[in-house]
Amino acid sequence: MEMPVPNAAILDRRDRIVERLIEILGPDGVISAPEEVKAYECDALTAYRCPPLAAVLPRSTEEVAEVVRYCNDEGVPIVPRGAGTSLAGGSLPTADSILLGVARLNDVLETDYPNRVIRVQTGMTNLSVTGAVADDGFFYAPDPSSQLACAIAGNIAMNSGGAHCLKYGVTTNNLLGVKLVTAQGEIVEIGGAHLDAPGYDLLGLICGSEGQLGVVTEATLRILATPEGARPVLMGFDNSETAGACVSDIIKSGVIPVAIEFMDRHVIHASEAHAGAGYPLDVEALLIVEVEGSDAEIEEQLTTVKAIAQSHNPMVLRESTSEAESAAIWLGRKSAFGAMGQLGDYICLDGTVPVSKLPEVLRRTGELSQKYGLKVGNVFHAGDGNMHPLIIFDANKPGDLELAEELGADILRLCVEVGGCLTGEHGVGVEKRDLMEHQYSAADLEAQMDVKDVFDPGWIFNPAKVFPLGVSAARRG
């Protein structure tokens, strides 16, 4: 992974920069000792590490603004960080950057049930937002797998999805407003508790901009009344084409399940060995389809879903009849990544493909897996085509990581080739940066970089992410 050469003039001013940051934030707001900044050297993409020049943990939006203003004036890059759970290296520091963490901004500012919104500081974890309103019968819908740990700041930066977005959408569909610190250190409000934008949809632009347009310190999020109940059904098929056709037929039927999850043979076996969820081991593809509502509504939807499944001759069709059975059905899926981790180190991709291309992509991924001699497990959100191939490799074996990355790149190119995209919910970060030209033309990337120019003329926010270094070289100076 190529990273820009650190700016020597900034490294030389290190002591003065740290001193000034301490003036702004106080000594406990700045982390600069080499052994301590090491804690911020990577996010969940652990293959790449680089300690920042210093890390700062502001306690207020005003403090964030002051830090940003200072860094912008000095030309010092800022790497914003939520909880550091990015799988794409979205908060990988550079040696000459200040890592700006929002961990201390973790308060609920307002819960407003009549208007169905909650206003929070963005250091709050995703799950704690739901936690703040659950007792009153509400929830925050986007549910990335890392929801116990990941911060709203990172969710907004990456426009995170989750298992339930077929019905509820992703972060951008549930975000109504932000408080943003601009590159100039101004504090601006965009959106609010109202439901649409007055002019250009700047909120839509900021969500998913990977921390490159500003620092979001507060968010107004839409909350929804919790459904009465939910129930999954488990289906096993002897090939993934049939499972894919079943998904398509369910979607066409008018039922919108809250989740349609797919697991292939590798993942089924690994999960079963790990979690003992009672999955059938003789099937090639397993689907978990979950619907929501009252008992009567669940019954109505599952009647349709089961009839469709039957028409595809499933090897297994098992409807949950109790809370315990539902939990067991989900247990295997939720432990899938951990289970695959038992087989070795893995890279988790997240390309999206058109639902109609799922069988083709699964078949060709299998062929690529054989060509490279690396095992690939598939577990993903089938309703929206967001795949998660897990490439198993051995980090201790020289060259294996590089081989796995090459295979990953080939799989992502395949996703783009069939009409999909490089990343459905993890973000580009550094991980997929150099593949961007496979998806976008020079003019397409130019338009995106133009947007960055407008928000961040000095290109100080989150350097070396999203755009291939060669493409952004002239702008980065």
Next chain:
Amino acid sequence: MTELPARDEADIAEAIASAAAKGTPLEISGGATRLSLGRPVQAGQRLSTRALSGISLYEPGALTLVVRAGTPMAEVDAALAAEGQMLPFEPMDHRALLVSTGQPTIGGAVAIAASGPRRLQKGACRDSMIGIRLIDGLGQVISNGGRVMKNVTGYDLVKLMAGSWGTLGVLTEISFKLLPAPQTTAVLLYDGLDDETAVQAMSDALGSSADVAGAAHFPVEIDGDPVTMIRLEGLEGSVAHRTKALVDHLGAYGQARIVTDPEVAAAGWRAVRDAEPFAARDGAVWRVSVKPTDGPGLVSALKASGIAKAAFFDWAGGLIWLLTDDAGDGGAAAVRAEVAPRGGHATLVRAHAPVRNSVDVFQPEPAPLARISAGLREKFDPKGILNPGRMTA
């Protein structure tokens, strides 16, 4: 005004490149049904996407539609209806309100980010959009997003284009995620509620697990007797179940009348969506977006000062349609003064050209955001030839 011929995307690109080279301003249109919306454009030539018509790709099993920008809405709706699907955001048809003729296009709906009553539940126009192709102000083709519903590859220019009113580029193709059309609709009607109580009732409904797909309120001046409308949609059994549960839940607001006749229900929500109550009435028309519980206070203040002649509410109180005098500033100063302390925004949707020329039709942005908006416009349309004047003077 002369209209430039444009048969396809290449023609559009060429026309814009040539206009950019000469610095000739262009008025951009789709079906030309909304040209009196926004500030009058200062242009001598018009460029229409009308010829860019037709569905490029429709996969019902993937809930995906890719459609050329000039395709008439009616054609899109018919194609989706044939498969039992829909564009969920219920875009407004402005013909009645603006007394225009012609066929509204999908590109026009996107350019103005038209979102109707179902926005409450299923999201706005921009939430259904998953990809775009556009021609920027220099005549270059730019695409963003794609045809899959989960895509975070690069910046989201798709949403930026929704509501850019043809000032950042000319849309040529748009991809959408779709939803199944509801099998059944039921509407609960509550009579005689004042605005405050109606918003409270709608809020209670939305706070329940009834999954409300529309909540609107017509005060006394609209229909003779105040009526509050709450819509439920979905599978037949589910709607029946939720109707019963919601009637019980809202018992304190009186006896509900329940409409299940699909045509009656559709006509009622069309009236809300298209601001039909103001179509036949003289006056300027404002569209105000605020936090739902702020709606009644804003309306009562504007009625008390004589600025608002009539009003009604969509989006559970958060979207307010106001009728004001079509003279002077059309009520701009007073309306914006009421919006300011509450947060939100107001757009002048209908007024005589002199009024639209003399006031901010769109909500003025605070300085840092105005700078960003102007910067974006400068980047996407450096010559300032696309719909100049439409959004800001």
